Amino acid sequence: MNENITINADGVEQIALKNYTEQAYLNYSMYVINDRALPNIGDGLKPVQRRIIYAMSELGLKQAAKFKKSARTIGDVIGKFHPHGDSACYEAMVLMAQWFAYRYPLVDGQGNWGSQDDPKSFAAMRYTESRLQKYAELLLNELGQGTVDWRPNFDGTLEEPEILPARLPNVLLNGGSGIAVGMATDIPPHNLEEVANACVHLLDKPKSSIDEICRIIKGPDFPTEAELVTPKDDIIEIYKTGKGSLKSRATYVSDNGDIVITSLPYQVSGAKVLEQIASQMQKKKLPMVVDIRDESDHENPTRIIIVPKSNRVNKETLMSHLFATTDLEKNHRVNFNVIGIDKKPQVKDIVSLLKEWLKFRTATVKRRLEHRLKQLLDRLHILDGLLIAFLNIDEVIKLIREEDKPKPALIKKFKITDFQAEAILNLRLRQLAKLEEMKIKAEQKDLNTERKKLEQILDSSARLKTLIKKEIKDDAKQFGDKRRTVFKVGEDARAFSETELLSTEPVTVVLSERGWIRAAKGHDLDPATLQYKSGDSFKASSQGKSNQQSIFLDSTGRSYSLLAHTLPSARGQGEPISGRIAPPSGATFEGVVIGDEQGDVLVASDAGYGFVCQLKDLISNKKSGKTILRCPKGSKLLTALLVHDYENDWVVSVSNEGRMLIFPISELPRLSKGKGNKIINIPAKRVTERVEFVSAMTVLSSDSILTIYAGRRHHNLRPSDLDHYRGERGRRGNKLPRGFQNVDRIEVAD
Numbered sequence: 001m002n003e004n005i006t007i008n009a010d011g012v013e014q015i016a017l018k019n020y021t022e023q024a025y026l027n028y029s030m031y032v033i034n035d036r037a038l039p040n041i042g043d044g045l046k047p048v049q050r051r052i053i054y055a056m057s058e059l060g061l062k063q064a065a066k067f068k069k070s071a072r073t074i075g076d077v078i079g080k081f082h083p084h085g086d087s088a089c090y091e092a093m094v095l096m097a098q099w100f101a102y103r104y105p106l107v108d109g110q111g112n113w114g115s116q117d118d119p120k121s122f123a124a125m126r127y128t129e130s131r132l133q134k135y136a137e138l139l140l141n142e143l144g145q146g147t148v149d150w151r152p153n154f155d156g157t158l159e160e161p162e163i164l165p166a167r168l169p170n171v172l173l174n175g176g177s178g179i180a181v182g183m184a185t186d187i188p189p190h191n192l193e194e195v196a197n198a199c200v201h202l203l204d205k206p207k208s209s210i211d212e213i214c215r216i217i218k219g220p221d222f223p224t225e226a227e228l229v230t231p232k233d234d235i236i237e238i239y240k241t242g243k244g245s246l247k248s249r250a251t252y253v254s255d256n257g258d259i260v261i262t263s264l265p266y267q268v269s270g271a272k273v274l275e276q277i278a279s280q281m282q283k284k285k286l287p288m289v290v291d292i293r294d295e296s297d298h299e300n301p302t303r304i305i306i307v308p309k310s311n312r313v314n315k316e317t318l319m320s321h322l323f324a325t326t327d328l329e330k331n332h333r334v335n336f337n338v339i340g341i342d343k344k345p346q347v348k349d350i351v352s353l354l355k356e357w358l359k360f361r362t363a364t365v366k367r368r369l370e371h372r373l374k375q376l377l378d379r380l381h382i383l384d385g386l387l388i389a390f391l392n393i394d395e396v397i398k399l400i401r402e403e404d405k406p407k408p409a410l411i412k413k414f415k416i417t418d419f420q421a422e423a424i425l426n427l428r429l430r431q432l433a434k435l436e437e438m439k440i441k442a443e444q445k446d447l448n449t450e451r452k453k454l455e456q457i458l459d460s461s462a463r464l465k466t467l468i469k470k471e472i473k474d475d476a477k478q479f480g481d482k483r484r485t486v487f488k489v490g491e492d493a494r495a496f497s498e499t500e501l502l503s504t505e506p507v508t509v510v511l512s513e514r515g516w517i518r519a520a521k522g523h524d525l526d527p528a529t530l531q532y533k534s535g536d537s538f539k540a541s542s543q544g545k546s547n548q549q550s551i552f553l554d555s556t557g558r559s560y561s562l563l564a565h566t567l568p569s570a571r572g573q574g575e576p577i578s579g580r581i582a583p584p585s586g587a588t589f590e591g592v593v594i595g596d597e598q599g600d601v602l603v604a605s606d607a608g609y610g611f612v613c614q615l616k617d618l619i620s621n622k623k624s625g626k627t628i629l630r631c632p633k634g635s636k637l638l639t640a641l642l643v644h645d646y647e648n649d650w651v652v653s654v655s656n657e658g659r660m661l662i663f664p665i666s667e668l669p670r671l672s673k674g675k676g677n678k679i680i681n682i683p684a685k686r687v688t689e690r691v692e693f694v695s696a697m698t699v700l701s702s703d704s705i706l707t708i709y710a711g712r713r714h715h716n717l718r719p720s721d722l723d724h725y726r727g728e729r730g731r732r733g734n735k736l737p738r739g740f741q742n743v744d745r746i747e748v749a750d
Helices: 017-037 047-058 070-081 086-095 134-140 192-204 210-216 232-241 270-282 315-325 350-391 393-402 406-414 418-425 437-459 461-479 684-688 719-725
Strands: 005-007 013-015 107-110 129-132 150-152 159-161 176-179 184-187 243-249 251-255 258-263 289-294 304-308 329-335 337-339 345-347 506-512 516-521 538-545 549-554 558-563 589-594 600-604 609-614 641-643 650-655 659-664 694-700 705-710 713-717 745-749
Touching: 013 017, 017 047, 017 176, 047 070, 047 086, 047 129, 047 134, 047 159, 070 086, 070 129, 129 134, 134 461, 184 337, 192 210, 192 350, 192 461, 210 232, 210 350, 232 243, 258 315, 270 289, 270 304, 270 315, 304 315, 350 393, 350 418, 350 437, 350 461, 393 406, 406 418, 437 461, 506 589, 516 549, 600 694, 641 694, 659 719, 694 745
Parallel strands: 538 589
Antiparallel strands: 005 013, 107 129, 150 159, 176 184, 184 329, 243 329, 251 258, 258 304, 289 304, 337 345, 506 516, 506 538, 549 558, 549 589, 600 609, 600 641, 650 659, 650 694, 705 713, 705 745
């Protein structure tokens, strides 16, 4: 008696609720694992699939038979073997008939069996017809040859096979997925020829490593012909551990400027992909696509047309974005969790799985040969009795006619067995004429030859192995086909960034003295002529594109970035930059710069220190910005200046005392942040007391004209006039002509 069960005074068994629920849930879990969700390693089928195939074979629905209504098949399945819902059973049958779901379909369907766009759009079972595919012969051909064990069906009136005698490892060929209690399985489909060759290789070399097997089985082979983009090393690692993730992509070609998607990843709906792309187009996240349409038909199961805006659109970049943002690229979980020969679930590596299946196959073939040998021995035994009857035919007939119980008389008279006597008594009169000695001896000879051959095979593991290899090769030749999934390891898919999705219109970003910002379309306007609020005026501007970052710099040396297309229009007076970012208290905005992120920028303080950095170094996604230039005490940042040619451009710096120095910009270091090197020599004390400082700075090419402004005065300096002011970095510079001691600004003209 179970120790958890007690009997009360009334003789009623009692069990604690905790113990009862634990046991009940455990029983349920084991049922789901073994009898519902996980495939068996032998035939690769779940119970419902096995029962459907067996029921169809019992109905005579082989490949050569006529189609029969699916409702008839499902009726037999749920009435005789699988007492569950008819809709769930029919759905399992539909799955085995869909070419896009099974690499090697087991059911041949006639009617509407669903489509790749909507796998569950199949017609009701009263409308469709079905029969078995020829491939199902691999599972059924040896069923009646003593190869498997049988068990009673759910009501004990019939028998059903515990497993089907698969001639190839269907568990790998068609794969499968299922969710049990506490575990799941996801086995991708594989190519039949590759798997068969791997089995033959393991029979020849049982100690082969996983790396060797992976040279034969290159990877999964999905039925929908997509590309497998998982690196080879990752695939090998999956086969070693039995777990992992695979990534497949749709294939496409270019046709008259359009992109034509010709295949989709496994278990991906074309309708859903169309919906995903159309949604992005509606949200204006695909400005480079003008149209998308589906031209799929029976001849071309997948043909989705994407029409780019122009021939200038980079198709590879566009498809990379679609791979990253739609189901055109899909991850597939892999989990080789199967019910083993010992009827226990386990996650297996590829070699262990194949070896265990070969063990199952060896046992199956051995049982088949032993069953055939028994049939031969029984027939030879009968033939021995028939030969005795032929040699004594008159006496046999007399005994049968005269004896009330002829069987014992025959056994006693001719020293034969009960089995032989029964065979003699079952002969019909017309068979007596055919009962000729030569024919019996000829049949005995043939059967003895076959018997010796079977005994030789059963007595020799080498011969048994050779027979299994031959059968695997023959089946591979009959049912094998070319690989559908190709391997293509490329770059990871990358979605477009926000800036890449924007149009690249020319803009001019304008900053006012009081820190108001705006962006005007084009490069042909004069920012000084724009309207400003009372008491405000033009401070700085920079020209770039609408999809670039605008960099603003404050007097403390911090930089802030805003996308140009997000700035208010120059048709109005803009908005204060302080509404978008948070500069330190007392800081003022000194400049703005916009351009290519890889471009060079000169950053300097009015203390005469600076360095060259890339524009991307100034970008900050924080409202508080980031420190770029460390300004000496008493100084502040000057505006940043774009550098067009680091090797050949010149730096021009002018102090408020009218001293100007020009030197090659290449003498300044490249840094990402810091104080920088000395540009022009100004004593630190004079900087701290704000007696002397850099009042203007610019970048000059070798053939440009420099214009210096001091109040209403201006002075043009041609390249030859600048030689007087050229010198080494860090010098004091030379004095400008009288009247230009207080320089307001300097401008460069080509």
